[in-house]
Amino acid sequence: MGNVDELESFIDETIHQAVAKHYMPTTFMQMRTRWGTVEAMRRLVISGDIQSGFTRLVGLGLVDYSIEATILKFPSYFDKDAREAAQWRLNQLKSGEYPNA
Numbered sequence: 724m725g726n727v728d729e730l731e732s733f734i735d736e737t738i739h740q741a742v743a744k745h746y747m748p749t750t751f752m753q754m755r756t757r758w759g760t761v762e763a764m765r766r767l768v769i770s771g772d773i774q775s776g777f778t779r780l781v782g783l784g785l786v787d788y789s790i791e792a793t794i795l796k797f798p799s800y801f802d803k804d805a806r807e808a809a810q811w812r813l814n815q816l817k818s819g820e821y822p823n824a
Contacts (some may be wrong), residue, residue, distance in 0.1 A: 725762075727800070728819045729760050729797070730760065730761070730793075731760055731798045733793060733796070734760050734764075734793065737785075737788040737793065738751075738752065741779075741780065741783070741785065741788070744783045744785065746768060746779050746780070748776050750775075750776065751776055751790070752824065754766065754767065756758075759803070760822065761800050764793065764794060764801070764805070765801060765802070765805045767790055768805050768809050768812070769804055769808050770791055771806055776790070776792065777791060783819060786816065790809070791809035791810075791812045791813050792809075794806060794809040795809055795813070811813060
């Protein structure tokens with residue numbers, strides 16, 4: 724879907740939406756600077772750890788702006804493992820099995 728500029732713009736909007744609700748995704752922003760947007764997103768989503776950013780965005784009603792939802796919105800930039808991990812987390816949320824959400 725689209726080009727990398729669209730993905731970058733969407734992530735910028737995601738950060739803007741989070742900040743507007745008083746959440747600063749500092750860890751993601753640092754990772755983005757270090758590894759670039761796609762690699763930072765991939766690293767976060769394939770981590771087995773429960774991501775506090777995902778939980779915060781869910782709590783703020785911003786699940787559509789989560790890394791997981793963004794990976795599925797822009798699937799061509801991500802490998803199968805990242806897409807499957809993103810889908811799994813979103814499925815857990817929908818089923819009510821996601822912790823702390």
